[in-house]
Amino acid sequence: MDLEHVRAEIERMRLQVNRQKKEILQLxxxxxxxxxxxxxxxxxxxxxxxxxxKRDQLRKAEPGPGEGxxxxxxxxxxxPLRWYEHDDPANPPWIKALAExxxxxxxxxxxxxxxxxxxxDQYAEAALGNRDYFLNKPYSIGGSRKSGGVP
Numbered sequence: 001m002d003l004e005h006v007r008a009e010i011e012r013m014r015l016q017v018n019r020q021k022k023e024i025l026q027l028x029x030x031x032x033x034x035x036x037x038x039x040x041x042x043x044x045x046x047x048x049x050x051x052x053x054k055r056d057q058l059r060k061a062e063p064g065p066g067e068g069x070x071x072x073x074x075x076x077x078x079x080p081l082r083w084y085e086h087d088d089p090a091n092p093p094w095i096k097a098l099a100e101x102x103x104x105x106x107x108x109x110x111x112x113x114x115x116x117x118x119x120x121d122q123y124a125e126a127a128l129g130n131r132d133y134f135l136n137k138p139y140s141i142g143g144s145r146k147s148g149g150v151p
Contacts, residue, residue, distance in 0.1 A: 003058040010051045017044050098124070 020041050027034045085091070086099070102120050 003055065003062060006051055006055045006058060010048060010055060013044060013048045013051065017041065017048065020044060 020037065024034050024037045024041065027037060098120050102117055
C-alpha cells in the first residue's frame with residue numbers, strides 16, 4: 001500500500017466510526033442494548049490505530065520536501081547554490097536557451113509570458129536546486145583581491 005491509499009483508508013474508517021457513534025446514540029435513546037455495537041466500534045478504533053502506524057512508517061520512509069525531490073522531480077544538487085554565468089563555457093546549451101528565453105520574455109506581454117517565466121524558474125529549482133538561478137545573483141562590492149586588481 002502506498003501513503004495516499006493508507007490516508008484515504010484512514011479517512012474512510014473515521015467516517016464509518018462517526019456513523020457508528022451516531023447509531024449507538026440512537027440505539028441508547030431507544031433503550032436497546034449497545035454492547036455489540038460498542039465492540040464493533042472498539043475494533044474499528046483498533047483498525048484505525050494500525051493504519052495510523054502504517055501511515056507513520058510510510059511517511060518516515062518517504063523523503064521529505066527538501067530531501068531529494070522538488071515539485072515531484074528528483075533534485076540533482078549537492079553543495080552550495082550555483083548561479084547562471086553568461087560567459088561560462090561549461091553551461092550546457094539548454095541552460096543557455098532557458099536563460100535567453102527568460103531574458104526575452106521580460107520584453108513581451110506580461111500576462112502571456114509570466115507562465116513561461118514561472119515554469120523556467122520551477123525547472124531551475126528542480127534541476128539545479130536554486131529557483132533564482134537566472135535571477136538575483138549575489139554580487140559583492142568591488143573586485144576580487146586575488147585577481148590583482150587592488151594596487
